[in-house]
Structure formats: structure tokens, C-alpha cells
Amino acid sequence: MEKRTSVFENGLIWFGAAVSIAEILTGTYFAPLGFNKGLLAIIIGHIIGCIMLFLAGLIGGKVRKSSMETAKISFGRKGALLFSVLNIVQLIGWTAIMIYDGALAVNGIFDIGNWIWCIVIGALIVLWIMIGIKNLGKVNTVAMTALFVLTIILSFVIFGKGTMQNITGEGLTFGAAIELSVAMPLSWLPLISDYTREAKKPVKATAVSAITYGIVSCWMYIIGMGTAIFTAESDIAQIMVKAGLGIAGLLIIVFSTVTTTFLDAYSAGVSSESITKKVNDKWIAAAVTVIGTVGAMFLPLTDITDFLYFIGSVFAPMIAIQIADFFILKQNKEASAFNIRNLIIWLAGFIIYRALMNVDVIVGSTLVDVVLTIIICVVVNLIAKRAYR
Numbered sequence: 103m104e105k106r107t108s109v110f111e112n113g114l115i116w117f118g119a120a121v122s123i124a125e126i127l128t129g130t131y132f133a134p135l136g137f138n139k140g141l142l143a144i145i146i147g148h149i150i151g152c153i154m155l156f157l158a159g160l161i162g163g164k165v166r167k168s169s170m171e172t173a174k175i176s177f178g179r180k181g182a183l184l185f186s187v188l189n190i191v192q193l194i195g196w197t198a199i200m201i202y203d204g205a206l207a208v209n210g211i212f213d214i215g216n217w218i219w220c221i222v223i224g225a226l227i228v229l230w231i232m233i234g235i236k237n238l239g240k241v242n243t244v245a246m247t248a249l250f251v252l253t254i255i256l257s258f259v260i261f262g263k264g265t266m267q268n269i270t271g272e273g274l275t276f277g278a279a280i281e282l283s284v285a286m287p288l289s290w291l292p293l294i295s296d297y298t299r300e301a302k303k304p305v306k307a308t309a310v311s312a313i314t315y316g317i318v319s320c321w322m323y324i325i326g327m328g329t330a331i332f333t334a335e336s337d338i339a340q341i342m343v344k345a346g347l348g349i350a351g352l353l354i355i356v357f358s359t360v361t362t363t364f365l366d367a368y369s370a371g372v373s374s375e376s377i378t379k380k381v382n383d384k385w386i387a388a389a390v391t392v393i394g395t396v397g398a399m400f401l402p403l404t405d406i407t408d409f410l411y412f413i414g415s416v417f418a419p420m421i422a423i424q425i426a427d428f429f430i431l432k433q434n435k436e437a438s439a440f441n442i443r444n445l446i447i448w449l450a451g452f453i454i455y456r457a458l459m460n461v462d463v464i465v466g467s468t469l470v471d472v473v474l475t476i477i478i479c480v481v482v483n484l485i486a487k488r489a490y491r
Contacts, residue, residue, distance in 0.1 A: 162295020
């Protein structure tokens with residue numbers, strides 16, 4: 103009998119996904135807004151992003167299919183391959199970015215060379231993959247408990263001992279800040295069903311996953327913003343060193359990087375199965391980790407904002423069409439080879455998102471793009487159904 107994951111296990115998985123150096127570093131960008139406005143932008147953005155994350159996970163949980171398999175419902179068996187390929191590309195990118203950020207940060211505590219830490223972190227991720235998502239229960243519980251305690255300590259260090267600084271720098275508008283806040287939960291949209299499809303109680307597991315991720319991700323952003331505002335320091339490793347969190351800091355960075363990046367690599371393996379059934383998802387995940395490790399060792403991966411916006415422009419209209427199809431138009435069966443109509447609507451949504459990036463929208467580009475794409479999808483599909491009657 104197939105083993106199903108519990109609501110608690112799903113919560114642990116998404117706690118681990120949210121605790122990451124990349125999220126903390128992204129939070130530092132909010133400092134020029136000031137703490138109150140920055141906090142508001144973080145919360146609004148995460149509410150928008152996590153509602154979409156919940157709906158994406160709910161589709162996979164209800165039909166018991168992975169994220170890229172659910173895309174076939176709206177885009178067709180072959181049409182969905184576009185998103186499988188783009189998803190694997192973004193997951194390789196994320197794997198490299200996460201390992202790069204983790205190695206850079208931990209090397210600030212124990213300077214033995216970035217490339218050595220890249221290899222160490224990469225090896226631990228491969229170990230996590232080989233243990234397997236269904237066998238990580240006890241290991242994940244121990245790792246998450248340690249991360250939880252250590253992250254609380256880090257929060258006290260930043261907010262308990264620091265004093266508010268005046269931060270100057272390149273201006274970030276409120277709308278752009280919301281978009282940066284939406285970007286992280288949005289980047290998990292093509293992954294969440296890979297985990298909720300295995301849940302014993304898919305609706306509860308999806309809700310717990312989205313809520314847990316949203317709360318903890320906000321926490322990470324706030325730590326990053328607080329680091330910049332209260333300590334005038336953008337290097338999280340140096341904060342840990344000054345606070346005497348040497349070994350504890352190393353554990354936070356290494357384990358948070360491993361638990362988050364594991365999800366990226368694992369989902370790359372699952373996505374590859376939607377392209378061809380002739381592959382082993384674990385070995386593909388391990389290969390993605392190796393490629394990401396090499397990329398982290400040799401590529402400059404400092405500014406990820408353009409990467410986040412690319413993810414938004416690809417996957418925001420994709421999930422908008424899936425939401426419209428599944429929840430409004432009640433389409434839950436796989437389309438033919440290509441659903442040309444929905445692919446054209448996705449392209450329109452992609453173009454709308456890129457155009458909105460040049461406009462300072464107070465609620466960010468993603469929400470507007472998703473709403474417009476849903477409206478276009480519903481209207482076009484209803485007109486098409488009437489035309490065929």
C-alpha cells in the first residue's frame with residue numbers, strides 16, 4: 103500500500119522550505135522602506151502568493167497528481183511539457199543559488215573556501231534525496247526543531263541588541279516591494295503538488311503547507327530586513343559571528359540550505375517524470391544537485407531579483423489558467439495533446455506581466471496579472487464552448 107504523508111509531515115516540509123538564506127537576503131532589500139512599510143509589504147505580498155500556493159497545491163492534492171502532471175489538464179499532454187522544461191530550468195537555477203548563498207554565508211563563519219562548502223552542502227542534499235521524502239519524518243523533525251530554536255536565537259540577537267538605523271540606498275517602491283514578497287511563494291507554485299499529492303488529507307495538508315510556509319517565510323524576510331535596519335549589516339554570517347553564534351550559525355545556514363534545496367532538486371526529478379517515464383526521479387534529482395553545485399562554484403549568483411521576476415512572468419499566468427480551469431470552468435480531465443487556446447492565453451498573461459513590470463502598481467504585478475489572466479481565460483473558454491454548440 104502506498105505510504106501517504108501526514109498533515110504534520112507536510113507542515114515540516116514547508117517549514118524547511120521557508121527557512122533559507124535566500125529569503126533572509128531578499129528581506130534585506132526592504133530596508134529602505136523602513137520597518138513599518140516594509141513589514142506591510144512583506145505581509146500583503148505573502149498573502150497574495152500563499153493564496154495562489156494553496157490553490158495550486160489543492161489541485162494536485164485533489165487529483166493526486168504532481169504539479170507538472172496537473173498542468174496537462176489545462177495545457178494538454180504535450181503543451182504542458184513547456185512548463186516542465188521551464189520548471190526544471192528554474193529548479194536548477196534555484197539549486198545553484200541556494201548552494202551559492204549557503205556556502206558564501208557559512209564561509210563567512212568558517213573560512214575554508216566557498217567551493218569546499220559548495221561540495222559539502224551539495225553532498226548533504228544528495229544524502230537527503232537518497233533518504234527519500236517518505237522516509238524523512240524523524241530526520242526532518244530533528245532538523246526542523248534545531249532550525250526553529252536557532253532561528254529564534256538569531257531573531258533575539260538582531261532585534262534584541264540592535265538599534266534602528268537610517269538606511270539609505272536605491273529606492274524601492276511599495277509596489278515593487280510587494281512583488282518581491284510575492285515572488286518567493288510564487289516560485290514554489292510549480293512544486294507544491296509534488297508533495298500534496300501524497301497527503302492523507304489533501305485539503306488540510308495543503309492549507310497547513312501554505313500557512314506554515316507563509317508565516318515562516320515572512321519571518322525570514324523580517325529577519326533580513328531587521329538585519330539591515332537594526333544592525334546596518336547585510337552579511338548575515340557576520341551578524342552570527344558578532345553574536346557568538348559560530349557553530350549554531352553554521353548549523354542554521356547548512357541545514358536551512360539543505361532542507362530548502364532538497365525540495366528544488368527532488369521536484370526537478372518529479373518534473374522530469376512528466377516529460378518521460380523512463381527516468382528515475384532520485385537520480386535526476388541527484389544530477390540536478392551536482393549541476394547546481396558546479397554552478398554555485400563557478401557562477402556569480404549575487405542578485406536574484408531578475409530571476410524572481412522571470413519566474414513570476416512564467417508561472418503566474420500558468421497558475422491563473424489552472425485556477426480558472428479547475429475551480430471556475432470545472433475542467434479536471436487531461437486535455438488533448440495541445441490546448442492551443444490556453445497556451446495563447448498564457449502567452450498573453452506572460453506579456454501582460456512583463457508590461458506591468460514597467461508600471462508601479464501599488465499591489466504588485468502578480469495580482470493584477472493573475473486576475474486579468476483568469477478573466478481572459480474564463481471569457482475566452484465560455485465563448486468557445488458556446489461557439490461549438
